Amino acid sequence: MVTITHYLVLSAILFTIGVVGVLVRRNAIIIFMCIELMLNAVNLSFVAFAHYLNSMDGQMIVFFTMTVAAAEAAVGLAIIVSVFRNKETVNIDDINIMKW
């Protein structure tokens, strides 16, 4: 019998993996992918709540979250491409012009 707690704990595990990935990795593209993983973990908890609380609101929120995630991924990757064109690297330790 799978209760809502199983889904929420799984969502927490995926979210934590995404958070640790953002903090540990130095490649900008991998960091973006860990952000997508965090978004997916939250989407999973929304759909779990929508199912177990007899609601459709969770699924609508997930619909719009996926839209925003698609737009954000496209714009973020365009920024990475233009940074790479100028500095020849995507290592975030090298993109430090804005330091003091």
Added chain:
Amino acid sequence: MEAYIFYIAATVSVIAGIYLVLERNPIYSVLYLILTLVGVAVLYILLEAQFIAAVQIIVYAGAIMILYLFIVMLLNLNIRGGVKDVLSFQRMPSIFMGIFLFFSICTVIKSKLMQGEKGEYSAAYIESVGNTKLIGKLLFTDYLLPFEIASILLFVAAIGVIMVAKRKQ
């Protein structure tokens, strides 16, 4: 039966997520993320959200991840050398912080804050009307304003991507 599918899909998603974080080669990381998204889509079908599962496979794993793959291949990153890491002492504290974050979320899950009152769209009602039809009906009645704003957002994002990634001539 449902428990078997849940545990298999959950294990696949979590292990693919861990490999995503640990893998050196960015193309392998993209493939592991695609595997995670497919695992989450299986869980969506278990939760009787068939439209969201289909959109996840078609849009997320099909379009966004292909975009990532194209960018990784276009940038042609040299991964053979060591990765420069100025803050290499950050690794262990961030793993501890991740474990602490996980236990904080589990504490909230175990508390009684997670109970809400049941809505009116029971699983039987959704099955009688049809999941996609119900989402379509809600998009044009209750959620009309977010729908229009999402269309403007996508339009602005498309223009923004072209302007940012254009070569200066």
